[in-house]
Amino acid sequence: TRLLKWLQLELHPSKHVHYTVFREVTNAPSLLSLIKSGKCASLLLDESNIVSPFHLGVAINKALSAEASGKMKSRSVMTEIVLCLSLVNGISQSLNTFGLKPDTTGIVAVTLGESEEEVQRQVDELKGQVEGIVIAEDDRFGYVESEVCRVYGVTKEEQLVDSLEGAVVIKIATKI
Numbered sequence: 001t002r003l004l005k006w007l008q009l010e011l012h013p014s015k016h017v018h019y020t021v022f023r024e025v026t027n028a029p030s031l032l033s034l035i036k037s038g039k040c041a042s043l044l045l046d047e048s049n050i051v052s053p054f055h056l057g058v059a060i061n062k063a064l065s066a067e068a069s070g071k072m073k074s075r076s077v078m079t080e081i082v083l084c085l086s087l088v089n090g091i092s093q094s095l096n097t098f099g100l101k102p103d104t105t106g107i108v109a110v111t112l113g114e115s116e117e118e119v120q121r122q123v124d125e126l127k128g129q130v131e132g133i134v135i136a137e138d139d140r141f142g143y144v145e146s147e148v149c150r151v152y153g154v155t156k157e158e159q160l161v162d163s164l165e166g167a168v169v170i171k172i173a174t175k176i
Contacts, residue, residue, distance in 0.1 A: 005053070015112060016119045017060055019053065022107040023142065025132035029102045034129060041122040043078040045098050047106030048144045049151050050085070051165045056108065058169050059084035081110060087152060087175055097151055106142045107132070 005019050020042075025031075034040040050056055063080035066072045074080045074091055086094035100107065109126055113119035127134065145164060148154065154167045162170070 014114070015064060016114065016116050017057075018111045018119050018123055019056060020109045020111070020123060020126065021047065021135040021141065022109065022130050022132040023047075023105065023135055025105050025107055025130060027131040028100055028104040028107075031107075031130065032100055032102065035100065040126070040129065041111065042126050043081055043110040043112075044100045045082070045085075045108045045110065046100060046104045047108050047142045048147055049098055050108045050141050051143050051148060051168050052141060055165055055168055055172075056085075056110065058173055060110065060112075062172070077112065078110075084172060084175075087171060105132075108141065 005021075031040065031044060035044065059081050062084040063072070063077055066080055066084075067077045072080045073089060074083055079091055079095075082094045082098050083089065083091060085098050088094060107130065109123075109130070111119050111122045111126065113122060148164060148168065149159075152168050152171050154164060154171075158167045
């Protein structure tokens with residue numbers, strides 16, 4: 001099957017990035033075990049704090065830039081993406097906020113690779129591991145607005161000036 005959810009990263013054109021949204025996931029605890037054992041090639045994020053593909057793309061771009069410049073704050077590009085989504089610099093707190101939890105039912109999975117074929121293989125494998133429904137591209141992410149506002153410190157005043165997505169992206173793009 002042809003994948004539709006590719007993120008085009010202008011700063012990193014050689015990287016192939018795909019995201020998949022799963023809902024009604026029933027096996028988060030076993031997915032956590034796969035992650036801990038290194039048997040999951042994709043980054044699995046709790047969907048509740050991810051606003052949009054653009055939000056995700058900004059964090060991925062920042063992480064790949066840190067990798068390319070040798071300035072990553074974590075050991076892998078996948079955990080660097082989690083750090084880039086977060087406003088804090090601690091990996092534990094960032095993983096607690098954005099990572100998979102035993103009760104997670106909505107997942108945004110990020111898969112990176114050097115070729116479309118490599119990513120396609122990893123995504124096909126992931127689809128066999130996740131017990132849940134794959135959501136079509138045109139569906140919105142299932143974030144929880146109040147939770148996103150709390151995590152990112154977005155005020156009602158900021159939302160009067162810009163969208164929630166815009167406020168969140170500005171905060172992660174300008175994080176040092």
